[in-house]
Amino acid sequence: MPGHSAAAAKPTGAHDDATARTSSEIIDTDLPSRLDRLPWGRFHTLIVIALGVTWLLDGLEVTLAGAVASALKSSPALHMTNAEVGMAGSAYIAGAVLGALGFGWLTDRLGRRKLFFITLAVYLLATAATSFSWSFAAFIAFRFLTGAGIGGEYAAINSTIQEFTPARVRGWTDLTINGTFWVGAGIGAAGSLVLLDPHLLPADWGWRACFFIGAALALVILFMRAWIPESPRWLITHGEHEQAKKVVEDIEARFRETGHPIDDSPTHRLRLHARPYTPLSDVFNALFRVHLRRALVGLSLMTAQAFFYNAIFFTYALVLTDFYHVPGGRVGLYLLPFALGNFLGPILLGRLFDVIGRRKMIASTYAISGILLACSGYAFAQGWLTVTTQTIAWMVIFFFASAAASSAYLTVSETFPLEIRALAIAVFYAFGTALGGIIGPAFFGSLIDTHQRGAVFTGYLVGSALMIVGAVIAAVWGVDAERKSLEHVATPLSAVEDGG
Structure with missing residues (x-):
């Protein structure tokens, strides 16, 4: 497949200079290889905590949207219907789509570090403002802005974490971080149990207090991110080779100071053209011509998991209550x-x-998720499930679906060139989420409003079919990216062939 190997990479001695200007336009570097050979250490753990909290916050927001659904319907200020609850979920997703595209483009152009501060600040202010909503229109607007902050976070954070994580553990690390979405979900669920208790707070205050949980967490994380450096991989493609070299040397020094041995085997060098930004023409050429097959795989996986998750998760509370x-x-x-x-x-x-x-596991988790949803949906339609067995069924289904959804983000964040990584994440997150996520909650909200189990089962079958189709596409056209450097999975657009 195009871009599967890095033709510009070549072995060199471990003690060679990390980065050297070979002409006025070309940079010769082994910094990506040095990042990949690092052992796992405290530095990586802190990166995961400070940046990976994005998934926790998204899990918190999505959970609260479902958990407070009943309170929103009975709120004196809002009086929302089931369809309007679904519309609020769609507004959040719509914001995430546009936020991902706008902030994703800026992340590749201005740098990872600047944007993960901006996007977190947008989220913090918007989710705090949600608690002061005085009407359905205001609630929708603030949920849209909250989604924009989270969507931007996905682009900035995914690219940053990928570029710092050693290649041999990139898959497990990425999936584990995505799994923290459900830590946020647990926090949201526990918080709603307390704050929605009418004996503790008045009915119209409880749901408002719930949205302050995310703002409080974001404020803490904002300070934790202060020590995170800019991605060396981003820096070298933008001509900041000396700064990139200093970042890598500082990271290596931390490992040596804590007694962690660093592999001294030969590294691989890259020769790159430094340029301040990547023209949009190059972006579209890479996404939709050079890597068209990968683009179709990414779009299929993101769309399937977005519909599967957002349709069910934004409306699970309505199923339980109705x-x-x-x-x-x-x-x-x-x-x-x-x-x-x-x-x-x-x-x-x-x-x-x-x-x-990647290929075998992505196909397996997608297929199993789709089949299990169809089976449980049929049991729901026949009235065979109690609230307890329905919860157990969802627990089993999403054990596999969670890994599948996480692998979609892994796929789109590691199979495209360095210079467009954040925008690629944003594009496929945005298009996949727009197709599967915006339509899903509103679609399911309407089905639930019919109060007919058969109608809801139809929605489950749509989600199941999308996951099974995604499994087939991954099995046939997926990329075997396991244990390979990002530059080997997809050659940088600025790479220079030997003698170039």
Whole structure:
């Protein structure tokens, strides 16, 4: 497949200078190789915590949207219908789509570090403002802006983490980080159980207090990110080779100071054209001509998982309240085992994506998720499930679906060239989410409003079919990116052939 190997890479001695200007326009460097050979250490753990919190915040927001659904319907200020609850979910996703595209473009142009501060600040202010919503229109607007911050975070954060993580553990690390979405979901569920208790807060105050949880977490994380450096991989493609060299040397020094041995085997060098930005013509050429097959794979996987997740998760509270008659204040209790299954999936299956391989594991998790949803949906339609067995069914389904969804983000973030990585993440997140995520919640909200189990089952079958189609596409056209450097998976656009 195009870009599968880095023709510009060549072995060199470990003690050669890391970066050297070979002409006025070309940089010769082994910095990416030096980042890939690092052992896992405290530096990587701190990166995961400070940046990976994005998924936690998204999990928190999505959970709150479902958990407070009943409270929003009874709120004196909002009086939302089931369809309007679904529309609010769609507004959040629409914001995430546009935020991903806009901030993703800026991330590749201005740098990873600047943008992961800006996007977190947008999220913080918007989610805090949501709690002051005085009407349905205001609530929709603030949910849209909250989504924009989260969408921008996905582009900036995914690219940064990928570029710092050693190649041999990139799959497991990425899936594990994505799994923290469900830590946020658990926090949201637990918080809603307390704050929606009418004995603690008035009914119209509880849901407002829930949205302050995310703002408080974001404020803490904003300060934690202060020590994170700019991605050396981004710096070298923008002519900042000396700064990139200093960042890598500082990271290596931290490892040596803590007694972590660094592999001294030969590294690989890259020769790159430094340029301040990548023209949009090069971006579209890379995405939709050179890497067209990869683009179709990424779009298929993102669309399937977005519909699967957003359609079901944004409306799970409506299913519990309308079909199983669970009180609105108790909805969060049933989410906790659901969140546990979702969290354990990437943690326990993640290693296999690096050992067995991307293609086999992606196809397997997508197919299993789709088949299980169809089976449980049929049981729901026949009235065979109780609220407990429905929760167990969701827990099992999303054990596999969580790993599948995480692998979609892994796929689009590691199979495209360095210079367009953030924008590629944004494009496929945006298009996949727009196709699957915006339509999904509103579609399912309308189906639930019919109060017919058969209608809801139809929605489950659509989600199941999309996942199975995604599995087939991954099996046939997926990229075997396991344990390979990002530059070998996709040659940088600025790479210079030997003698070039």
